[in-house]
Amino acid sequence: MASRTAPATQSPPIPAGLSRDQLLEIYRYLRLTRTLEERLTALYRQSKVVGGLFRSLGQEGESVGSAYALDRGRNRDFLSPLIRNLGSMLVMGAEPVQILRQYMAKAESPTRGRELNIHFGDLERGYLGQISHLGDMIPVMAGVALTFKLRAEPRVALVYIGDGGMSTGTFHEGINFAAVQRLPLVLIAEYNCWAYSTPPAKQFATAHLADRVRGYGVPAVTVDGNDVLAVYEATRLAVERARRGKGVHAVEVKTYRRKGHAEHDDQHYVPKEELERWARENDPIDRYSKRLLDSGWAEQADLKDIDERVRAGVDEATDACVDEPAPEPESALPAVYASPATAERLWFRGL
Amino acid sequence: MAEVTYLEALRQGLWEEMERDDRVFILGEDVGIYGGAFKVTEGFVKRFGEARVIDTPISEAAIVGAAAGAAHMGMRPVAEMQFIDFISCAYDMLTNYVATARYRAGLPTPLVVRGPCGGYVRGGPFHSQNVEAAFFHTPGLKIVYPATARDAKGLIKASVRDDDPVIYLEHKWLYRRIKEQLPEGDEVLTPIGEARLAREGRDLSIISYGATLWKSLEAAEQLERDDGLAVEVLDLRTLLPLDDAAIMRTVKHTNKVLIVHEDTRTGGLAGEIAARINEQAFEWLDGPIMRVTAHDVPLPYAPTLEDFVLPQTEDIVKAARWLAAY
Secondary structure, eight states, X not given: OHHHHSOGGGSOOOGGGOOHHHHHHHHHHHHXXXXXXXXXXXXXXXXXXXXXXXXXXXXXXXXXXXXXXXXOSTTSOEEXXXXXXXXXXXXXXXXXXXXXXXXXXXXXXXXXTSSOTTOOOBTTTTBOOOXXXXXXXXXHHHHHHHHHHHTTXXXXXXXXXXXXXXXXXXXXXXXXXXXXXXXXXXXXXXXXSOBTTBOGGGTOSSSOXXXXXXXXXXXXXXXXXXXXXXXXXXXXXXXXXXXTTOOOEEEEEEOOOOSOSSTTOOOTTSOHXXXXXXXXXXXXXXXHHHHHHHTTSSOXXXXXXXHHHHHHXXXXXXXXXXXXXXXXXXXXXXXXXXXXXXXXXXXXXXX | OEEEEHHHHHXXXXXXXXXXXXXXXXXXXXXXXXXXXXXXXXXXXXXXXTTTEEEOOSXXXXXXXXXXXXXXXXXXXXXXXXXXXXXXXXXXXIIIIITTHXXXXXXXXXXEEEEEEOOSSOOOTTSSOOOHHHHXXXXXXXXXXXXXXXXXXHHHHHHHHOSSOEEEEEXXXXXXXXXXXXXXXXXXXXXXXXXXXXXXXXXXXXXXXXXXXXXHHHHHHHHHHHHOOOEXXXXXXXXXXXXXXXXXXXXXXXXXXXXXXXXXXXXXXXXXXXXXXXXXXXXXXXXXXXXXXXXXXXXXXXXXXXXXXXXXXXXXHHHHHHHHXX
16 A cells, blocks of 8 residues: 555644544544444344443444543543443543443443443543433533533533434533533534434434534534544534633534444334445544555554454453353342432342 | 521521532522522522522523532532422433432432422412422432421531432421521531421321421310320421331321321322331221322312312311221
8 A cells, every 4th residue: 555655754744733642542442442342242142241232333433533532531521421432431441341341231340230331430530421311411411511610620521412312301401501601511413313213304403413502602513423533623622612611512423323223223214225335435443544544644554453452452351251240139229329328128038 | 596487497507508518509590699589599699609609591400410410520519499390390300310320320419409399378280389209209319398497407408418319398388487496506407317206195196297297286286175185296307218217106106197298199108108107017006097188189279279179287187086086
């Protein structure tokens, strides 16, 4: 390939102030997201995943690109992902073994078998698990951002919403409250063309999600969600403005959900050729790899090396937890409240 | 000692907690310059500033959701529902998000949602509700419902300090009707989860809370005067978790129980209390556990209708007489 022999001096400048190491780190998160989900698919087929499996195939780029725009580390920026934002959690520091344990409902999982899939958080690493009720995380993350504002901490909260989730009342209440309060909140609005089986035309009457958000006085841009660096750059700008006290900002990412709502969903309602076209022409990882190589920012060998190390890491994480025990039944009782410490074991269990 | 109303006691408690702990802040509709629809937060914005007394849009789900997010981050939010009837707009946020947060994700969620509830004030169907039963069924929430000025203060302070989410129900009929001498300077704190014996007796127990606690006490006095009956009255104060020990104590003392609440009958708390007595003190009963509650209809506006639907002192007197004679 031409790029492999091109001298570094002829490479176009790396955009958005990123370094070559950062470009490769972004690639690693993209690859990790996909490899981990492929492993989960295998475990799902072996009936080792207890519940449903939700893939983010085709959306890894916007998840990773947006989260990468945050300041990460202990007590820095904060995000709340949706079910197709595994990549964003990995960027914030979630470990593959935690994801595997969650899906397999292991005793050692972050929620000790209490919650599903990627519904878990880490206050220090800076992410908050969603609940299934779409839209609820908007007011909650407004409250997180409100705390940053009250304490005058230069921190930003970032929250995701989909083209379906934006139809909920809590979304509108939350974004309006945050806008009125000029909170340091960044909204990533994912236009992925499907809410379960419902297309955007049945969900809302505007062309773009950004149009809806602007009605609340929130500046919004629309970017190609499968262009990782475009998502990164737009989010970075939004994050910086939010951090400077300029209030809520939104980035709409146009992307495509290439799998069903969950693994059980055969997508019979999706035109086959549309799926094939997105896979063939618009895969975010393929596009990013090609750009890295064509621009001379990376060599094929660099990417291959990352791929291999990611696979080894996922293998290791799988081996570490696949045979771990399920939670003890009675561990269902504690910690409903801070006090009392445990719920009552009912009398018939003592018979 | 100074004489304060139920409302003033609540205001004092909130004020003291705001002074004591700068993590405490208030958010709700018209809580700032207006001081709240019933003036509970009057003067707060002047003392504590707009950052800690936040006027919000009319968005109960956003109010509770934002309180939850702030609570996770170490704050101690107190959210006001202008009337408790509107808490239903935040039902999802409270039952799905807030109540489960500690259990499912280990998230600290110390917040208070408070608001004026209850009838006897000609408020019609949407400014008179009692909502305890809607949340009583949700593990993860606590519910307190003071009947006295002392507990209005003691329970708001305990609620703010509690590490769990607390729904604090304040009865608007009691706001300015109840006055009590409260010590100044002394810390007034009412432990969450403890009922209070409001009146001792041996013939029959009335278990109640909120406004009907006072109607029960009035009935008890009348029964003593007219019938020579010694009626014991238990003020629950905390509805979730229920103080089973106090309930069983009074049952075992009098052997007859009348449960009185202002909320409607079907699915009301009286049913759960009766079930627990049945499970834990069946052999101590000398009669059926009876209920005096609102009728199972939305609360109507016209005085003649509201008075008919809600339990009145006379209803309690008659029911107690019937049970005493059983």
